[in-house]
Amino acid sequence: MELNAPSLTLLKIGWTASMSAASLPLDMVDGWIVARTKPNREMWAAENLSRQNFGYYLPRVAEVIRFRDGIKQHLVKPLFRNYIFVWVDENWVPVSYTFGIAGVMMSGTHPAHITDEEIAKIKALEGKDGLVTLPDRYNGFATGETVRIKSGLLAGHRGIYRGMSAESRVHVLLDYLGHKTKVLIGDRDLEHCA
8 A cells, every 4th residue: 555645734723632641640651752852862862762662753854955165965854853752651751861852742741642643644754765755845835825724623724824844843743732823734635715
């Protein structure tokens, strides 16, 4: 079965993600959580999580850096700078004390969860080299244009198309975990407003 990578866009609308850990004891969690790493220490955090037998997912993307003298350098960077997904099947507390980890994203008194489906969507964007291939930034919508969501949980809502940049990928992740300002959504689920 071939997975088609969805084209991603960013909308500014009011929405809050639901969290599923409310019925578990405070230190017991089962599933994907999000840990914030120390600046530029994602790989070190990943190594230390692995030493403690935690599963992790650190999506990476190739980026081209252009210098003033015209030289280009190809770098591999985390898709979500300073964040890593961690699979926890019991006690999540040791994750927050792992070298390289600055903290765990929380939703109240429990770690914020990311569903297996959301992780699968990111993994579907990976190429054979294991790097995430981001969709083209142009997809028929102009920055600032009013768009309507035509399918999914947010069907019928209107939003402002914001495009996608390296910085906004981090904001999208944070906003998915409970903030109310931005949502990441496939552009095939959008339509132009008349």
